[in-house]
Amino acid sequence: MVDAAGPREGVPAIIGDHRSLQAYAQRLAQGTGPVAIDAERASGYRYSQRAYLIQVRRAGAGTALIDPIQFDDLQPLQEASWGVEWVLHAATQDLPCLTEVGLRPAALFDTELAGRLLGRERVSLAALVESELGQHLRKGHGAADWSARPLAPELLDYAALDVEWLIELREVLHGHLNAAGKLDIAHEEFTALLGFTPRERREEPWRRTSGLHRIRKPRALAVVRSLWQARDHLARRIDVAPGRVLPDASIVAAAEAMPASAQQLGSLPQFAGRGQQRRLALWWSAVGQALALDDDALPAGAPTTLGPPPPRAWADKDPRAWARLQAARQGLAEHSERVMIPVENLISPELIRQVCWEPPGGGSVADLDEALRRGGARPWQVSLAVPILVRALAAPPEQDEVVTGQ
Numbered sequence: 001m002v003d004a005a006g007p008r009e010g011v012p013a014i015i016g017d018h019r020s021l022q023a024y025a026q027r028l029a030q031g032t033g034p035v036a037i038d039a040e041r042a043s044g045y046r047y048s049q050r051a052y053l054i055q056v057r058r059a060g061a062g063t064a065l066i067d068p069i070q071f072d073d074l075q076p077l078q079e080a081s082w083g084v085e086w087v088l089h090a091a092t093q094d095l096p097c098l099t100e101v102g103l104r105p106a107a108l109f110d111t112e113l114a115g116r117l118l119g120r121e122r123v124s125l126a127a128l129v130e131s132e133l134g135q136h137l138r139k140g141h142g143a144a145d146w147s148a149r150p151l152a153p154e155l156l157d158y159a160a161l162d163v164e165w166l167i168e169l170r171e172v173l174h175g176h177l178n179a180a181g182k183l184d185i186a187h188e189e190f191t192a193l194l195g196f197t198p199r200e201r202r203e204e205p206w207r208r209t210s211g212l213h214r215i216r217k218p219r220a221l222a223v224v225r226s227l228w229q230a231r232d233h234l235a236r237r238i239d240v241a242p243g244r245v246l247p248d249a250s251i252v253a254a255a256e257a258m259p260a261s262a263q264q265l266g267s268l269p270q271f272a273g274r275g276q277q278r279r280l281a282l283w284w285s286a287v288g289q290a291l292a293l294d295d296d297a298l299p300a301g302a303p304t305t306l307g308p309p310p311p312r313a314w315a316d317k318d319p320r321a322w323a324r325l326q327a328a329r330q331g332l333a334e335h336s337e338r339v340m341i342p343v344e345n346l347i348s349p350e351l352i353r354q355v356c357w358e359p360p361g362g363g364s365v366a367d368l369d370e371a372l373r374r375g376g377a378r379p380w381q382v383s384l385a386v387p388i389l390v391r392a393l394a395a396p397p398e399q400d401e402v403v404t405g406q
Contacts, residue, residue, distance in 0.1 A: 012064060013065070307353075
């Protein structure tokens with residue numbers, strides 16, 4: 001086994017000017033085969049999810065490390081790679097930030113998704129490179145601050161390695177998919193990814209505050225909401241990750257203490273640091289606004305949700321729906337084991353819950369087919385799920401076995 005650790009000699013310098021970008025784009029256009037591409041963000045450091053480094057590799061063109069913050073757009077790269085298959089790992093993580101800088105694939109191959117469809121237990125890039133190619137990628141910099149400049153040599157080496165083996169990995173996985181009779185399924189999945197867009201933020205994103213379950217009273221919930229919104233506004237403006245501006249634990253601590261003055265808020269241990277003292281007026285303004293709200297403006301203890309309730313409540317709310325869901329889960333779990341594809345990749349668990357909670361029309365094959373397609377299921381998913389769901393929707397309310405997993 002080869003240890004592909006770094007830093008190594010020959011790691012390319014970062015491209016940060018138009019002349020160098022054009023020169024690499026010309027080499028890229030003249031290269032052969034698919035294009036490997038990856039992006040590094042600064043999650044945990046920045047509010048935005050923009051790309052701070054883009055890595056590209058193609059046979060005949062070599063590897064390029066591109067600093068996207070130096071360019072208004074990367075049109076030369078887009079033109080040079082249009083119509084060529086892109087190879088990405090975990091494409092849904094990188095497609096949004098690549099789209100933001102004007103890079104969109106016409107066709108793609110996702111090595112992580114390919115690994116899932118092949119039933120591989122470990123599908124990280126390092127794990128697949130090791131299991132399929134016998135190469136060892138020493139990881140450890142994925143959570144680095146990629147917005148920092150200059151980037152350390154070991155970070156550049158790490159970034160270059162992320163695309164060095166992608167094309168070869170794609171070839172091996174493509175062969176395995178073909179041998180397993182799953183290549184058509186994979187192509188349907190990859191084509192669907194071309195239209196991927198991140199899920200919109202929920203209506204009340206502040207309810208995702210860690211530790212919120214400890215807060216019960218509406219007035220205290222209002223404090224959480226107000227502090228969360230003040231933090232989010234500031235974090236967005238200065239492009240710093242919200243947790244670095246004010247940790248969730250501090251927001252919850254303020255709601256539990258319900259301070260009556262800025263002095264009381266500032267005396268809390270979570271607000272005693274120099275950074276929080278400097279912003280104390282902002283935080284107290286948010287708390288004060290929550291304390292001054294009329295009762296009818298306070299948030300409810302539980303959010304209003306559309307669609308099915310959490311499955312744990314189904315047995316009490318609708319035993320027949322619970323029986324349908326159990327039967328569907330069992331059928332999908334059995335099919336998953338037969339075809340060696342994880343249940344969550346067979347079809348969206350959320351879509352299964354919707355159908356089982358409120359069966360479409362009369363629950364016929366045609367009704368289910370239409371509902372699943374409308375919910376975003378691919379043709380191969382519809383064909384496998386409909387027969388399972390037809391049986392599940394006819395399940396009696398008495399079910400002794402509880403099947404989990406979705």
